[in-house]
Amino acid sequence: MGFVENKISSVIELCEDPTPDPAGIIIFGASGDLSFRKLIPSIFKLFKNRKLINFYILGVGRSNLSDKDFRERILETLNFDRDLVKKFIDHVYFLSGNYDDDNLYINLKEKINILNKKHNAKNNRLFYFATPPNVYLPIINHLGKFKLNEENGNFARMIIEKPFGNNLESAKKLDYELHKYLNEKQIYRIDHYLGKETVQNILMMRFANIVFEPIWNYKYIDHVQITVSEDLGVENRIGYFENTGLLRDMFQNHILQLLTLIAIEPPASLEANMIHDEKIKVLKSIRPFEYDTLDEYVIRGQYTDGYINGELKKSYMEEVGKNTNTETFVAVKMFIDNWRWSGVPFYIRSGKRLKKKLSEVSIVFKNVPHSIFSDFYPVKIEPNSLVIRIQPDEGFKLILQAKQPGSKMCINTLNMEFKYRNFFDYEPQDAYERLILDALLGDQTLYVRNDVMEESWKLVTPILQRWENEKSDLYYYPSGSWGPKESYRLIEKDGRRWRDYENI
Numbered sequence: 001m002g003f004v005e006n007k008i009s010s011v012i013e014l015c016e017d018p019t020p021d022p023a024g025i026i027i028f029g030a031s032g033d034l035s036f037r038k039l040i041p042s043i044f045k046l047f048k049n050r051k052l053i054n055f056y057i058l059g060v061g062r063s064n065l066s067d068k069d070f071r072e073r074i075l076e077t078l079n080f081d082r083d084l085v086k087k088f089i090d091h092v093y094f095l096s097g098n099y100d101d102d103n104l105y106i107n108l109k110e111k112i113n114i115l116n117k118k119h120n121a122k123n124n125r126l127f128y129f130a131t132p133p134n135v136y137l138p139i140i141n142h143l144g145k146f147k148l149n150e151e152n153g154n155f156a157r158m159i160i161e162k163p164f165g166n167n168l169e170s171a172k173k174l175d176y177e178l179h180k181y182l183n184e185k186q187i188y189r190i191d192h193y194l195g196k197e198t199v200q201n202i203l204m205m206r207f208a209n210i211v212f213e214p215i216w217n218y219k220y221i222d223h224v225q226i227t228v229s230e231d232l233g234v235e236n237r238i239g240y241f242e243n244t245g246l247l248r249d250m251f252q253n254h255i256l257q258l259l260t261l262i263a264i265e266p267p268a269s270l271e272a273n274m275i276h277d278e279k280i281k282v283l284k285s286i287r288p289f290e291y292d293t294l295d296e297y298v299i300r301g302q303y304t305d306g307y308i309n310g311e312l313k314k315s316y317m318e319e320v321g322k323n324t325n326t327e328t329f330v331a332v333k334m335f336i337d338n339w340r341w342s343g344v345p346f347y348i349r350s351g352k353r354l355k356k357k358l359s360e361v362s363i364v365f366k367n368v369p370h371s372i373f374s375d376f377y378p379v380k381i382e383p384n385s386l387v388i389r390i391q392p393d394e395g396f397k398l399i400l401q402a403k404q405p406g407s408k409m410c411i412n413t414l415n416m417e418f419k420y421r422n423f424f425d426y427e428p429q430d431a432y433e434r435l436i437l438d439a440l441l442g443d444q445t446l447y448v449r450n451d452v453m454e455e456s457w458k459l460v461t462p463i464l465q466r467w468e469n470e471k472s473d474l475y476y477y478p479s480g481s482w483g484p485k486e487s488y489r490l491i492e493k494d495g496r497r498w499r500d501y502e503n504i
């Protein structure tokens with residue numbers, strides 16, 4: 001009994017997040033949507049959980065805000081214990097200025113020195129780039145010019161928001177500029193999907209259990225499906241989305257990252273580079289999209305008006321206010337040409353204004369080789385599936401066949417379901433909370449390494465070029481549906497179908 005108790009308490013200790021070294025968190029674009037909706041609440045949670053003790057937050061932006069103004073906005077926004085929020089905002093400051101003006105960085109350096117002393121933050125700096133990407137380069141160049149990138153025994157790290165470039169060429173250019181002043185260990189390319197609990201659990205599930213790995217290959221898996229859907233449209237991010245489109249916004253980063261975790265070989269260890277090395281192998285094995293046959297593998301769509309939860313929603317073009325070919329939906333069929341995945345199709349669909357908000361991966365296994373039940377039950381036995389639910393209601397579901405109770409040998413489908421909320425007593429952690437803590441701790445495992453980012457751009461850039469250079473069909477779908485009919489054809493012509501989300 002004593003042994004078991006000791007083991008449990010040591011596991012709990014091991015599972016505690018370490019406390020990072022003192023540091024300042026400097027947010028460029030701190031007056032914006034991301035900062036108020038995600039970053040500041042996540043940093044507050046770290047403070048509340050006593051992961052941040054000697055620290056300060058310095059918001060930077062063009063807005064003419066005083067420390068007091070910025071603090072008041074935070075006080076209005078954070079819906080937590082007011083006394084605690086008041087203590088938190090004692091650590092918060094704001095600096096106004098233009099990103100291409102030397103004076104901003106002269107003032108920034110001075111303010112950092114003052115705040116380091118005031119908050120015992122050593123001289124550790126975590127810079128968060130939460131501005132539109134067109135100002136990343138002026139900021140990086142000025143940080144370099146004023147030596148704010150230098151470590152000298154302390155740390156200087158940069159979290160760079162997506163989109164990291166707009167295509168392969170611009171991503172490489174941004175990376176080149178970053179590397180003029182920083183080494184790879186200082187660069188944290190964020191993909192918030194990687195901070196989600198269930199996404200991290202994919203590695204644990206695959207490599208901490210013996211039962212999955214022997215069947216995790218082309219011999220037993222018929223195909224893999226990934227659906228990442230949102231019921232929201234572009235909302236207040238029209239300008240951003242119009243220049244980006246869904247392929248860049250979701251597929252190039254979140255979905256490819258998810259796919260690599262499903263497909264990678266066991267890494268030698270959990271060390272960040274070991275995982276990135278395996279991801280690169282997967283990305284390099286993905287069959288490139290051919291210019292001439294692209295339409296057989298990639299379907300793009302755009303939402304028209306339609307009803308979601310009884311409410312009429314506008315079409316994308318009405319929202320943008322002009323004719324546009326920007327895609328709000330993509331469905332893709334792809335192959336990973338390696339030993340494990342030879343011949344196994346991966347079907348992926350993602351879009352805005354679909355029926356439900358949901359992110360799920362389904363591993364659909366092959367049929368049994370021969371049914372001994374066919375005399376009793378002349379219906380085809382449904383194959384087994386393992387469903388990994390990333391959001392909402394995170395968990396796993398194993399879909400099996402079982403005997404329906406009764407005198408006959410009738411089959412019925414059984415869902416063995418595990419939901420996080422039923423098993424673990426935990427307060428869900430926002431992905432940004434996890435990722436900011438990791439950056440403070442210097443752990444790059446859940447961030448994207450430069451070669452991984454480049455390889456994913458290499459994959460999607462030919463698609464983007466084809467869409468830009470040649471008229472490629474854009475299919476329309478009503479808001480509140482599951483996408484254009486052609487996305488069904490993509491999978492049904494292979495004798496398969498999308499998982500049915502109508503009744504779940």
Ligand code: NDP
Nearest residue numbers: 029031032033034035061062063130131132133161162163
């Ligand atoms: P915002 O459009 O809200 O911009 C953030 C801040 O940047 C603004 O408050 C503004 O502050 C400043 N800014 C705006 N335009 C310019 C400009 N042309 N030049 C210089 N500064 C400007 O962006 P978000 O907060 O939505 O996003 C920030 C970054 O995070 C973007 O790169 C975005 O792609 C990425 N991102 C955002 C997500 C979100 O949910 N919002 C999700 C994932 C990524 P000020 O006027 O004070 O300078």
